[in-house]
Amino acid sequence: MNRRERRAAAAKQSGKATPAALCQAGFVHFQSGRIADAELCCQQALTLDEHHPDALHLLGVLCFHAGQPDAAAEWIGRAVQQAPKAEYILSLATVLERQGRLEDAQQHFSQALALKAEDAGLWNHIGNLLWQLGRKDEAAQHLQQALTLNPRYWEAAHNGGMLLLELGRHAEAVACFDVAEKLNPSAALYQMRAVCLSELNRFEEAQADYEKSIALDPDLAETHNNLGLLHWRSGRLEQAFACFDRALGLRPDFHAVLNNKAVVLLHLQLLDEAFATLQKSLAAAPADAQTLFYLATLQLLTGDFERGWLAREARWRLPSVGLVDRGFSQALWRGDQPIAGKTILLYSDEGLGDAIQFARYVPMVAALGARVILEVEPPIQPLLGSVKGVAECIGRSSTPAFDLHCPLGTLPLAFGTRLDTIPFAQGYLPPPSATRVQAWQDRLQARLGPLNRFRVGLVWAGNPDHKNDHNRSMALRTLTPLLDCDVQFVSLQKGVRDHDRVFLNQRPDIVDLTEQLTDFSDTAALISCLDLVISVDTSVAHLAGASGAPVWTLVPFNPDWRWLLERDDSPWYQSMRLFRQRERGDWASVVDRVRVELDSLRSARRQDQPSLLSA
Structure with a gap:
């Protein structure tokens, strides 16, 4: 019997059981796995003092471990009301987090942090919670503070690096990964640091890290793929293909690698091989937007407009392209319904050159009886506002009412443009004043x-x-x-x-x-x-x-x-x-x-x- 158990037994034997002594005895029972005895002690303590915070808290902890989170939150919440101790607040935050109430949990963890500002583990935990909530900049600050408080905190260094990589703050991510490497190097860590170094154009260091990663774990197909991309970027084509093939040897259906290999083949104008590689990629992932977009590029490049325009619509599912779904409630028009008498918003969805190229379709839309509102970037607004058929030319900041919408880059699909039916090739911009x-x-x-x-x-x-x-x-x-x-x-x-x-x-x-x-x-x-x-x-x-x-x-x-x-x-x-x-x-x-x-x-x-x- 340890000292706490002896003190609890002595309190019972003396007949002077107090709420504090009962809570102490209950805690001993809880640690020893005697849950029923622990609960009885809590109930006895609350009979003596219904507001006793330790008893309320321990009863909540018991409910939590019994799989009763709602009851746990109720009991622990009452304890916090009686005595807002960091221990109680952290317990309540933990229960709320387990319930999936992340916003509430984060608020309580932060409340506890005000009482335990030097707790690096708490800073790290809140950082990870904020990351889950999508509050990434705040999360990064918390993880970095955890690392400041404990410079040897591997988890904070690793998580901070991963988050900063996700935020595109590559130099800061490298600094975190440098700390993590000294504490516990791994293949995955070297791979992630190499990604950051590559983004910073520190290619030799990135290559060295990829090679370290492969030396530690040669079975990571992602690392071979990334090293292949680095070789391709540096013009080392044979090494790039060798890396892609090693990655595919590990994962033959790795469609991202097949896509990368296809792009290199395309850049070398080896079109048949590029088509065949993309077909393999589609077989592995039939709905993959990146594969469809690359296939569209090949189809359009070779004049197969009929299939190319349709496949090119996959660009809207590609975050790397930078297109933003405007989320309009009005219907998207792709040439599939009458528009006479309706107002249609045509808007630039890519670069300035693309907007100029596809503005040739505006007169055709107007000829179908629609009132055309054209939305383009300010530098080309006066220019394209004078195109025949434009009723109103605006910037994105002010969008008037409309019935239908269509991105400019989708108009070739809407009109079924073939190589021999490209409109207004002779010119369509009115002469300058x-x-x-x-x-x-x-x-x-x-x-x-x-x-x-x-x-x-x-x-x-x-x-x-x-x-x-x-x-x-x-x-x-x-x-x-x-x-x-x-x-x-x-x-x-x-x-x-x-x-x-x-x-x-x-x-x-x-x-x-x-x-x-x-x-x-x-x-x-x-x-x-x-x-x-x-x-x-x-x-x-x-x-x-x-x-x-x-x-x-x-x-x-x-x-x-x-x-x-x-x-x-x-x-x-x-x-x-x-x-x-x-x-x-x-x-x-x-x-x-x-x-x-x-x-x-x-x-x-x-x-x-x-x-x-x-x-």
Whole structure:
């Protein structure tokens, strides 16, 4: 018999049993598994003092262990009312958490934390609870405080790293994983830290961590897959395929790996192999949105629009694409019902170039008798607001009443567009206002003097945040062979990057008035003052094509689906010529071909207009 048991027995023998002594005896019984005796002691204590907090609390604990959470919450809640001790509050919070009442549990845990602010375990527990509640920033703060209080707290370090990774705060996640690694390294930890390092472009460190993970556990297919992606990103194709194949050897139906392998095959233009790999992926996961989206890309790229448009609707289920389901209560229109007399909201769902490309369908929607409200981003609002059939052009901040809605990117599906039925390829944007055009003519003349040279607009880079920017953009310096042509180059490049700005400042022969471009209507007016636009695959190429202006688009080896394959024209824009890379990353040969064609065009134009060029 221990001291507590002796004291409880002595209290009974003396006949002076008190609530405190009975509670002590009840606790001893509880620890020894004598639940009925423990409950009897609690009842006796409450007979003497119906508000005795220890008895109320212990009775609640007994109910909790007996699988009676409602009764437990009632008894412990009464104890808290009598004496809001941290012990009681924590017990109540635990019961509430077990009941699934997470918000209530979190509030009580936080109340206890005010009484036990140095308890690292409590900070960690509340952090995990907040994470479950979706309050991730607060959760991260709690986990980090737990780690501050106890720098050797592996669980707080590991959980903090995982949460920060989920939040996209990769540098902070790495710091947490560094702590966790010193305490208890594991294959899973190295894998997660490698993911963060890769996102931070610390590729060599990421590769080292993936290899450590594989050394500890070579049977994690996810690690081989991630290492394969890293090799692919670094241009090491043989190693990438080897990693994907090792992952598939471990899990033959791992559809994410099959998808990744298919994407690499697509980038290498090995289309038959890419199709076959995606079919295997679909067999493993028939409804997988990523697989369907990749398949749609291949179908559209090869001109199979009928199946491609439908499969492309899987993009709405892809968080990586960044599309947001607007949650409209009104019906989605996909060409499957009459719309005469109704108001339809057409809205931009992808980039600026996509909105310009698909705005060609607006007149067709209006021709069906609908009143069209067009919602697009501010830089293209004045431009697309003038498209025939637009009754009202708005931004997202103010959406008026409407009956139906349709994303612009779904309109090709709604109209059953085939390769031979693409509408308005000759151009569909109305000409810019004469006032704007004259303003740009005056600016150019003020800068250049008499406008008697062949004028060419240049765009060499797209949005740096675009996931394919490394593939479609180039450095301005890459165009150096072209810049020696006897033409007047005019920059149309907004958002010039630092290294390009240095080069641009060294080339006063390139006229740069882009600071005066306020929106795409201004850019359209400037383009109308030029003889030709040369652009990488970005929104200005779409703007020129939609305006019917001559445009040469520089296309990477692995092109976006809309440029199709093995053709130097575009069915989307009659005024466009395509200049394709013949090998991955080879812009030099593209620039050389453009220079030859530009010299030829300039010479032909000089012969056709001798008086203009000699004025």
